Amino acid sequence: MMSNSMEFHLSLYRKMVMIRQFEERVKYLFLEGIMPGTIHQYQGQEAIAVGVCEHLADEDVITSTHRPHGHAIAKGLSVESMMHELFGKSTGCCAGKGGSMHIGDMAHGMAPAIAIVGGGAPIATGMALAFTMRKQPQVAVAFMGDGAVNEGAVHEAMNMGAIWSLPIVYVVENNRYSASTPIAQTTKVANLADRAAAYGMPGVTVDGNDVLAVYEAAGEAIHRARTGGGPTMLEALTYRITGHSRRDPCLYQPEEERKAALTQEPIVRFTEFLLSQGHTQQALDGVRDEVNAEIERAVQSAMAAPDPAPEEALVGLFV
Amino acid sequence: MMSNSMEFHLSLYRKMVMIRQFEERVKYLFLEGIMPGTIHQYQGQEAIAVGVCEHLADEDVITSTHRPHGHAIAKGLSVESMMHELFGKSTGCCAGKGGSMHIGDMAHGMAPAIAIVGGGAPIATGMALAFTMRKQPQVAVAFMGDGAVNEGAVHEAMNMGAIWSLPIVYVVENNRYSASTPIAQTTKVANLADRAAAYGMPGVTVDGNDVLAVYEAAGEAIHRARTGGGPTMLEALTYRITGHSRRDPCLYQPEEERKAALTQEPIVRFTEFLLSQGHTQQALDGVRDEVNAEIERAVQSAMAAPDPAPEEALVGLFV
Amino acid sequence: MAQMTIAEALRQGLREEMTRDARVYCIGEDIGIPGGWGGAFTVTLGLEKEFRERIIDTPISEAGLFGVALGSAIMGMRPVADVQYSDFIFCAMDQVVNQIATMRYMSGCKLTVPITMRAPVGATGRGAQHAHNIESMFLGIPGIKIVCPATAYDAKGLLKAAIRDDNPVLMIEHKLLYGSKGARTESGAVDASSDIPDEDYTVPIGKGIIRREGRDVTLIGTLLMMHRAVQAAEVLASEGISAEVIDPRSLSPFDWPLVEASVRKTGCAVVVEEGPRTGGVGAEIAASLTERCADALLSPVARVAAPDIPVPFSPPMENFYIPDVARIAAAARSVIVRQRMSVSA
């Protein structure tokens, strides 16, 4: 474990910034009307995807949600293949058939993202079951939001994960809102991880804006899963500082709350930490510039790629 | 509250015996091939339906399951209207259109029983919501089995009941089997009532073979519901001494376990208690004879009733 | 009389019905959060200010919320339950198909289940899980009425009729027709606004309407496809073909007298729908029309529909998926050509 090395910290930072800058660029393209479709973005939750996926290899798998860009980047998809997908090109990671809400690539262990809230939990559980049946050492991670835990499918999945002691981690990104609805209106429990007890599995709540804390908590849970200890429900506390989707002005979030959250967002916090550890602002800016350049290349290449022929739609539904 | 009077005890006994004898008679008719359809029976769980429904008036409502005869009798449906329904007569409580698995009668506060496991929980929750919206003092009870708590619909319903603090009690009849599957295979929690914590509502586990214990625990929960205290998950521990459905020989139940359960079944236990309280065997036999006579009249009248005209099927789907 | 979009007309309809009848209430996700959007397409925007206790925001629990609506309906409430996208109704499918559709019947036809369900359909650049056209799947479920408004006038009138109906009614709405505004504007939206009368009115469930009269061919379509059929009729008119466009407005019950009369006049028909061809609504309409008007039909009923694939994301592929004006016009020409042949034969 190189969790204390400066290099390691910088690599986490690089991934978080890659997600942030990717999302900012996409937002711009979208608002300018250059990018088609609809988008749900990940700004402010970068620490979670990065902290968790750092423990996963390509052979480990994740399911994602309607808000999948961060998971995809953290899981190793190239921003180029993602950008092509967002522009609906056949060269995208889903050949233009998926789009933002279904981004994924099994070559990197990411199933097409699942835009039905909660729908990914049973699927990830089945992936974990496959590992167990084949006695393979891989692990599955089901990402979901705080709103998703109220879906029946999540309940059913977690119970199955628990009774069969499967190698899976249910990561709940508690950003305190499901669309416009604040969490206080959808559950009475103090921590969503308290629900783990209903399935007889460990439940852990972690500061989801602290990438190192997430890294550590996820490490334990994934290690437990990988070594036969069964599933964990890992709740990561964060805040949705971006709109729910595209042009959402978030008027339902109290201004005080939003303001406070902005001072706690993970990149601000990790930057402070890195500076305190002797990293220089210049080095961090250098990372950002590199990342921006990579994203820009992806944008240019995606925009230059030809549109798919309409008839491509008819190809490939069945093997 | 007359919970200590001999009269009251005898009235509970009478209802329990009514359920038992009804089920025994139905079983015989069914095995003889005289009664159509399929049946799931309630022998051995009488204390639960009776102990709970004793607190309910016709204006209070319940949802039931594929195993509804006990709930129906406890909720005040006449054995005559039930027997007619089981024989598929238009004079049955559901005009022959429902059958055993959908028995019910809103005149007595029982919705048509719901044969989709877990499907009744959201419906009962909606009934409770109606009471709250109209500021009516009624209460809803959702009966379900131990297997049902693993259905997503139950999870969603209990969460809603809790966040809206509705006047409802979720009664889980834990008879240790869902069809042929023992409970140890379907959940890791020690008591199903532990799951109540996941919704922020009280969870109570009670001896479901002790009618007075059920009566007391249900009384508290229903009182809480009726007085604005919100829902309760009430788990009643029992055992399925009858087959899951019709000709089931229950070979999956260990013989020791079955034997032990038979000594603990609620009518045996309540009989012992009643005798210890000064009731005479003769009086109890008298109750049984009365009940049998009433059931026999119901059978005769149901068999004598004419079959519905086939075309009645076409009438009444829409108002 | 005021010009309104479908979103506005539905909002007004809900407001009026909730004012008229204290039993009417709305239940769904994100429908009444102050500062929110009033549902995914702004239909309930602001209603929470007037009816705080009757706009019920739920957790993300579709099975739960449709079951809750059902339970309350049995007890005499008149819920309007919605899913943000029709695709999510599959999460509540047991409640809709096994419970809502059957509860009255199973009770011996004693209960009533006065529930209105709202579900937005249509492919709109969101990928396969936010794009289903669910009409065909519910057509085969006895016990649920289905209405499909294509204009603001019909949306309001059918909504009111649905709310006042004592039976379950599924109201299919189209994302591109709402006319949602502000941050919720849809790209590719089609103007479906109407003049809405000041006085109370309903549009009867089961009654279709002729959107454009014609002699040579009958075009049948609902929702977005009604609008495309009208455009196709314009194209055809420029070629000297007179197309009659019928908007059934309700799929169940279906206005057979209206459609039959039109086909008896024109002798041929094209059924247009946005969803996949196989097992679609068009199959039922074509089969029934053939049974009813065999003697009058001069060519087989043509179906224009999407190919049998999930909805692809990429705009060129999605546009290819959704039936367009050219395909509708071509189908009309093909049935008419045959008609002329057979007449001249």
Added chain:
Amino acid sequence: MAQMTIAEALRQGLREEMTRDARVYCIGEDIGIPGGWGGAFTVTLGLEKEFRERIIDTPISEAGLFGVALGSAIMGMRPVADVQYSDFIFCAMDQVVNQIATMRYMSGCKLTVPITMRAPVGATGRGAQHAHNIESMFLGIPGIKIVCPATAYDAKGLLKAAIRDDNPVLMIEHKLLYGSKGARTESGAVDASSDIPDEDYTVPIGKGIIRREGRDVTLIGTLLMMHRAVQAAEVLASEGISAEVIDPRSLSPFDWPLVEASVRKTGCAVVVEEGPRTGGVGAEIAASLTERCADALLSPVARVAAPDIPVPFSPPMENFYIPDVARIAAAARSVIVRQRMSVSA
């Protein structure tokens, strides 16, 4: 060669496929409990003794179990997931319609989803929630193949083909055809047993079969209705009418060449199905047949189906609901009468 019921043939098919391929496994409720029933209709009875780790009993959690099957299939397993009654698949509808049917397509057609789903249909004295005929609802879902075996031979052959297929296949089975024995015997059961070859075989998905040759009318039906159509053909034969009975065996893909050839020979057709008429499978078959064979059809395709109601419990009403031999024969006579009229005209 041995005579087997459908339940036995399916069981043998599962055993052989699990032996052949370690990736094949079964998942469902009550399918492998020692001392239990081997699922609701004894299909998996005893398999848990041979394949303890590949017969997976789940909690009552249909959405969960179909999602689990999907996830494992993406990872290369070949699950056979079942619901005890097809009605319960509605609890898993999101997983089946939004996930299983679309996952490969959304991945850019890179993933494969080799999943077999089994669902028993039919009205059998259990009331409305254990009686659905779900075929029509899935016909409109691109991405799922549908097979409907009416005999033990086909059941085994189609099951094996489904398991070996790299795509999602929904296998519809009929409760009255299983031939389940002992405590699980069904009253009203129909003998669907066949001689099962000793050697390995599959029945290709998408290929129908002529069950009885005839000249005057084509009867098309699957599952229980195939058997009733054969009986109707016998009745008709006694009247001098020669009916051809076609069992499509697969609904999706559908064996159009076989059906078309028959209809081109007979000039008329009756489609029989057990479920409600409106929006049924018969609508698609009738509409497509009319499009394909308009020139050969001498009368409109007739549909025999249930009325548009939930399934009533009471035996006289339930019997009235399910299409019977008399109704099939009458429909055949009606299309033939017209045919003769039109021939003589």
